[in-house]
Amino acid sequence: MKALVYEDVETLIYRDVPRAMPKEGEHLIRVTCVGICGSDMHAFLGHDDRRPAPLILGHEAAGIIDEGPLKGLRVTINPLVTCKTCTYCLSGRENLCPERQIISLPPREGAFAQFVAMSESNLVNVPEAVPLAKAALAEPLAVSWHAARLALEALEASADRKALVIGGGAIGLAAALALRSMGVPDITMIEPNADRRAFLRDHCGETASATCESDADLVIDAVGFKATRALASARVRPGGVIAHIGLGEDMGGLDIRRMTLQEISFIGTYTYSAQDFRDTAQAIFDGQLGPLDWTERRPLSDGARAFADIRAARVAAPKILLDPWA
Amino acid sequence: MKALVYEDVETLIYRDVPRAMPKEGEHLIRVTCVGICGSDMHAFLGHDDRRPAPLILGHEAAGIIDEGPLKGLRVTINPLVTCKTCTYCLSGRENLCPERQIISLPPREGAFAQFVAMSESNLVNVPEAVPLAKAALAEPLAVSWHAARLALEALEASADRKALVIGGGAIGLAAALALRSMGVPDITMIEPNADRRAFLRDHCGETASATCESDADLVIDAVGFKATRALASARVRPGGVIAHIGLGEDMGGLDIRRMTLQEISFIGTYTYSAQDFRDTAQAIFDGQLGPLDWTERRPLSDGARAFADIRAARVAAPKILLDPWA
Numbered sequence: 259m260k261a262l263v264y265e266d267v268e269t270l271i272y273r274d275v276p277r278a279m280p281k282e283g284e285h286l287i288r289v290t291c292v293g294i295c296g297s298d299m300h301a302f303l304g305h306d307d308r309r310p311a312p313l314i315l316g317h318e319a320a321g322i323i324d325e326g327p328l329k330g331l332r333v334t335i336n337p338l339v340t341c342k343t344c345t346y347c348l349s350g351r352e353n354l355c356p357e358r359q360i361i362s363l364p365p366r367e368g369a370f371a372q373f374v375a376m377s378e379s380n381l382v383n384v385p386e387a388v389p390l391a392k393a394a395l396a397e398p399l400a401v402s403w404h405a406a407r408l409a410l411e412a413l414e415a416s417a418d419r420k421a422l423v424i425g426g427g428a429i430g431l432a433a434a435l436a437l438r439s440m441g442v443p444d445i446t447m448i449e450p451n452a453d454r455r456a457f458l459r460d461h462c463g464e465t466a467s468a469t470c471e472s473d474a475d476l477v478i479d480a481v482g483f484k485a486t487r488a489l490a491s492a493r494v495r496p497g498g499v500i501a502h503i504g505l506g507e508d509m510g511g512l513d514i515r516r517m518t519l520q521e522i523s524f525i526g527t528y529t530y531s532a533q534d535f536r537d538t539a540q541a542i543f544d545g546q547l548g549p550l551d552w553t554e555r556r557p558l559s560d561g562a563r564a565f566a567d568i569r570a571a572r573v574a575a576p577k578i579l580l581d582p583w584a
Numbered sequence: 585m586k587a588l589v590y591e592d593v594e595t596l597i598y599r600d601v602p603r604a605m606p607k608e609g610e611h612l613i614r615v616t617c618v619g620i621c622g623s624d625m626h627a628f629l630g631h632d633d634r635r636p637a638p639l640i641l642g643h644e645a646a647g648i649i650d651e652g653p654l655k656g657l658r659v660t661i662n663p664l665v666t667c668k669t670c671t672y673c674l675s676g677r678e679n680l681c682p683e684r685q686i687i688s689l690p691p692r693e694g695a696f697a698q699f700v701a702m703s704e705s706n707l708v709n710v711p712e713a714v715p716l717a718k719a720a721l722a723e724p725l726a727v728s729w730h731a732a733r734l735a736l737e738a739l740e741a742s743a744d745r746k747a748l749v750i751g752g753g754a755i756g757l758a759a760a761l762a763l764r765s766m767g768v769p770d771i772t773m774i775e776p777n778a779d780r781r782a783f784l785r786d787h788c789g790e791t792a793s794a795t796c797e798s799d800a801d802l803v804i805d806a807v808g809f810k811a812t813r814a815l816a817s818a819r820v821r822p823g824g825v826i827a828h829i830g831l832g833e834d835m836g837g838l839d840i841r842r843m844t845l846q847e848i849s850f851i852g853t854y855t856y857s858a859q860d861f862r863d864t865a866q867a868i869f870d871g872q873l874g875p876l877d878w879t880e881r882r883p884l885s886d887g888a889r890a891f892a893d894i895r896a897a898r899v900a901a902p903k904i905l906l907d908p909w910a
Contacts, residue, residue, distance in 0.1 A: 345742065345744075346822070346823065348742075349740065349742035351740070351742075351823055351847075353847065354822040354823045354846065354847055356822070408847075412738070412849070414675065414677070416671065416674075416675035416677075418671075482840075482844065487840070496672070496680040496682070497672065497677055497680045502840070502843075502844055503844070504844070505841060505844060505845070507840075508839065508840060508841040509836070509838065509839065509840055509841070510835070510836060510840075511840075512835065512838065512840070513834065513835065514808075514813070514828070514833075514834060514835055514836075514837075514838075514852070515831060515834040515835070516852075517828075517850070517852035518808065518828055518829070518830070518831060518852040518853065518854055519831070519852070519854050520680065520852065520854070521677075521679065521680055521734075521851070521852050521853055521854055522852050523738070523849060523850065523851045523852070524843070524849065524850040524851075525847070525849045525850075526840070526842075526843035526844035526845070526846065526847050526848050526849070527844065527847055528844055528845050528846070528847055
């Protein structure tokens with residue numbers, strides 16, 4: 259099969275590789291759409307020790323089961339594989355399973371390829387009326403859905419629910435969409451890139467600001483750098499909550515004195531529970547997260563250029579979807 | 585009246601000052617015991633912009649109402665004065681009131697004095713059987729009670745409740761006592777000072793370790809320095825909670841990458857709600873927090889020496905109580 263292989267730092271090669279081999283209980287899935295995530299870019303730049311070259315990246319995929327009794331079933335893929343037996347798995351926090359694996363991290367190859375293998379319990383059936391290009395967004399949307407849910411659960415019942423979302427990429431946009439679908443009416447987005455702000459306005463119906471002067475009860479940091487954490491901890495109201503998704507810089511930025519004196523909570527969030535993934539997929543199918551027509555589609559064979567364009571900030575769309583069969 | 589006045593950085597003078605003057609609705613209280621807090625030491629060293637000299641420090645006090653119809657009533661003092669009308673006050677989070685005042689911060693003088701003024705709603709009646717030297721501990725114990733309560737509320741119901749308390753001073757010891765009274769059986773304390781560890785063992789029945797190799801679902805950082813936050817964020821289990829009380833250093837220390845990937849929550853905590861203060865006082869009165877006999881008592885007139893001894897680490901007891909009438 260064809261795959262886009264991360265061969266070395268800043269080097270992606272589109273080439274033939276052995277076809278994905280399903281293990282027992284797994285299905286072979288013909289990938290029709292696979293999104294490029296910030297973490298793929300992070301790995302491409304050599305900044306993620308968890309993803310050493312050579313490796314097939316990509317974990318935001320939808321496609322069609324290619325073999326067996328379920329052949330032809332349209333599915334979106336939860337890429338997080340967990341043990342199902344530990345305390346975390348049994349309490350619905352599968353993302354904390356100590357045995358967790360995710361496609362695109364060894365030992366599992368990713369989905370920047372024509373086929374990928376995955377067990378049935380990680381697949382969500384996609385209704386015929388829903389394009390697979392929308393269904394492929396379930397993974398990044400679930401990341402933000404999960405963060406929004408945890409943040410709202412942590413917020414005191416008596417608090418206002420004014421929200422600030424830092425970052426206008428796919429995760430930030432998805433956080434705004436998730437919060438709105440959960441009943442949060444007043445959401446401010448912060449995005450420093452003017453092209454991206456224009457795209458958000460023209461194609462997503464979202465107003466983003468370059469800087470932030472207002473405060474909020476709930477802040478979602480969808481970037482994860484010192485500067486964004488500094489902004490989050492300066493702008494969150496007393497008693498408020500910061501939900502932190504990004505992995506931009508490992509340390510620093512938080513004003514811990516202010517967070518202590520004003521009783522601010524910081525919640526690290528990573529991926530999603532299996533239920534969050536299913537809930538997000540259902541919200542997509544039901545149209546709760548909007549038309550989701552803000553993606554840009556390119557052939558997987560041109561994937562290396564897509565990475566270069568994202569890196570050079572030449573892409574205004576929050577998400578590029580690659581097509582392994584174009 | 586006599587008072588111990590913070591005159592300049594590292595300068596405390598015991599001298600005559602005008603007697604405290606109750607405003608309308610306030611009582612004049614004859615102070616019988618007042619504890620030295622880490623934040624008093626912080627101010628004494630010139631490290632707290634909120635407490636500029638000249639100022640009477642001290643906010644952990646118990647005493648006897650000296651005038652009026654309630655004359656003779658034995659009370660412990662909640663030093664936190666709030667507006668009672670804002671959203672925070674009305675929802676029982678008075679410590680987040682934007683108008684909050686605390687005695688020993690301008691415009692309110694503190695309790696290192698023979699008298700202090702305080703409104704009746706901030707006073708808790710102390711039963712005759714309870715010595716005022718124990719009742720004066722309500723304030724520091726309430727700080728830890730509040731942090732322990734918030735941490736337990738934030739912890740997932742399915743999580744274990746193994747606890748780690750960093751710091752064996754009064755706040756750390758009080759956190760261990762509060763957690764135990766709330767039903768947490770497995771508590772590890774960390775205290776680097778060998779004299780203090782020996783005191784905790786011999787006088788408080790608590791085992792503290794110099795270093796920590798084990799992990800915990802719940803960590804209370806009762807110190808608040810970079811190094812203690814680094815320890816907290818390294819030792820807390822996936823999905824766990826760090827409750828942070830201290831104001832040692834303003835920034836840094838947290839391993840935010842780990843906190844994000846392992847979904848760790850950090851909760852800033854400051855003082856207590858009015859209900860927490862009352863609950864803590866009741867727990868003292870009921871003996872739930874142990875004999876509370878681990879304090880050292882000195883005359884207020886010798887307060888400057890007490891500060892010097894604490895600073896030079898010559899005090900093993902977690903708390904010195906000063907007596908303005910000795």
